[in-house]
Amino acid sequence: MADAAVDKGSNAILIVGAGLSGMQSALLLAQRGHAVYLLDEAPGIGGSLHLLDRTFPTDSCGLCISSPTNATYCPSIECSLHPNITPLPLSELLHLDGAPGRFQARIRRNPRYVNVERCNLCGDCAAVCPVTRPHAHEGNLAPQKAIYAPPPRAVPNAYVIDMTACIRCGKCVAACPTQAINLDEQATEQTLDVGAVILSPGFSPFDARRKGEFGFGVLSNVVTSIQFERMVSPPGSTKGKLVRPSDGKTPKRIAFIQCVGSRDQTVGREYCSSICCMYTAKQARAALESQPDAEITVFTMDIRTFGKGYERYWESVRQEGIRFRRAMVSKAKQHPKTGHVALNYVSEGGEPKEEEFDLIVLAVGLEPLESARKLAERIGLGVNAYGFGEAGEFAPVASARPGVFVVGCYLEPKDIPDTVAEAAAAAAHAAQTASQP
Numbered sequence: 001m002a003d004a005a006v007d008k009g010s011n012a013i014l015i016v017g018a019g020l021s022g023m024q025s026a027l028l029l030a031q032r033g034h035a036v037y038l039l040d041e042a043p044g045i046g047g048s049l050h051l052l053d054r055t056f057p058t059d060s061c062g063l064c065i066s067s068p069t070n071a072t073y074c075p076s077i078e079c080s081l082h083p084n085i086t087p088l089p090l091s092e093l094l095h096l097d098g099a100p101g102r103f104q105a106r107i108r109r110n111p112r113y114v115n116v117e118r119c120n121l122c123g124d125c126a127a128v129c130p131v132t133r134p135h136a137h138e139g140n141l142a143p144q145k146a147i148y149a150p151p152p153r154a155v156p157n158a159y160v161i162d163m164t165a166c167i168r169c170g171k172c173v174a175a176c177p178t179q180a181i182n183l184d185e186q187a188t189e190q191t192l193d194v195g196a197v198i199l200s201p202g203f204s205p206f207d208a209r210r211k212g213e214f215g216f217g218v219l220s221n222v223v224t225s226i227q228f229e230r231m232v233s234p235p236g237s238t239k240g241k242l243v244r245p246s247d248g249k250t251p252k253r254i255a256f257i258q259c260v261g262s263r264d265q266t267v268g269r270e271y272c273s274s275i276c277c278m279y280t281a282k283q284a285r286a287a288l289e290s291q292p293d294a295e296i297t298v299f300t301m302d303i304r305t306f307g308k309g310y311e312r313y314w315e316s317v318r319q320e321g322i323r324f325r326r327a328m329v330s331k332a333k334q335h336p337k338t339g340h341v342a343l344n345y346v347s348e349g350g351e352p353k354e355e356e357f358d359l360i361v362l363a364v365g366l367e368p369l370e371s372a373r374k375l376a377e378r379i380g381l382g383v384n385a386y387g388f389g390e391a392g393e394f395a396p397v398a399s400a401r402p403g404v405f406v407v408g409c410y411l412e413p414k415d416i417p418d419t420v421a422e423a424a425a426a427a428a429h430a431a432q433t434a435s436q437p
């Protein structure tokens, strides 16, 4: 493997995880003159933000308002354009040696198999690729080839090959008009000298299959909130149209079930995921906009709207005619002919009820990423009982290792405003720890 030492001096900062918090810290540090390495294991920077059609409580797309400077731009694009930020997609932090102000970070850069400068996004490669598999970014509700384009606004905007799916037939190589594809590209390693490190690897959505009573993965008309978000997104799996996966019909009676994989001892997730009440309200409104005669019911234990403007947002959604039922759903079953899904629950008055819907949306909670737990282990950090990263009680972005700061949903579920505030705190600490530019 090639070993290229890169030395930008110890004013450089390494950020591991290029989602919202990582991008926010990167932009603040870059504006202060620090060299920033923005690393992510994904093919592009942007993280989970690229899944979102819009954000609450403003119903804006959210990519522009999180920027600390010109609100016109998307933070992914700003990060890619800033001369002080070096995006490192498809990369992993292997080891971290040294001390605050003088760390040596050993990283691996995994192959993309497509030359970013040469790729013109023509799509000829994907057109001839014989491998089709479920599109993970679209919640597996759309097909994707083994060679594919990252989500819109991800940076760099160039095709990439998933070698776990590729059969190395070579058809894409022959079809590419710019000779951009190299199936033999190898991983490389390099050492970065950095003054401080910020960990912001993000979260994973709860795997709804673990709540077998709702039938996710078995009943076709039970989808997760991530799948629903991509459905109502114009570039998403159904190009913004609401459809039932079983037959492509437009669903009229839609039920949302909250707290799936949160506040639930049976799956070891006793905590509240803090964002799903609000994103359910947002998605319920999106469903009504897409289909004004839809009948929307939200099954909830209680509503937690704690942020600025959240209660007003929820109340305005409620007044649009969305029905909130305070009940815990115990079972879902799908009729084999009609595709309708019957939900069993106990009403607030204690009566057992059964009600039928066309589509069920599970508001899944957030849980720690397995890859983030392994990363913490590799660099000598612990995780809490749930597997989230740990920070000091009175130093909320300081890890147990001096000079390494932790931020965002890596620590616990949180919304965008809290994430942005925390990212700024981590950037300030990292700037103090590294030498001055």
Ligand code: SF4
Binding pocket: 114, 118, 119, 120, 121, 122, 123, 124, 125, 126, 159, 175, 176, 177, 178, 179, 180, 181
């Ligand atoms: S055919 Fe080549 S240039 Fe066109 S999208 Fe594929 S890799 Fe890029």
Ligand code: SF4
Binding pocket: 125, 128, 129, 130, 131, 146, 147, 161, 165, 166, 167, 168, 169, 170, 171, 172, 173, 183
């Ligand atoms: S080599 Fe891989 S990515 Fe290229 S066309 Fe064949 S299967 Fe698809």
Ligand code: SF4
Binding pocket: 258, 259, 260, 262, 263, 271, 272, 273, 274, 275, 276, 277, 278, 302, 303, 304, 363, 365
């Ligand atoms: S935010 Fe709402 S839906 Fe999510 S876990 Fe908390 S109470 Fe349940």
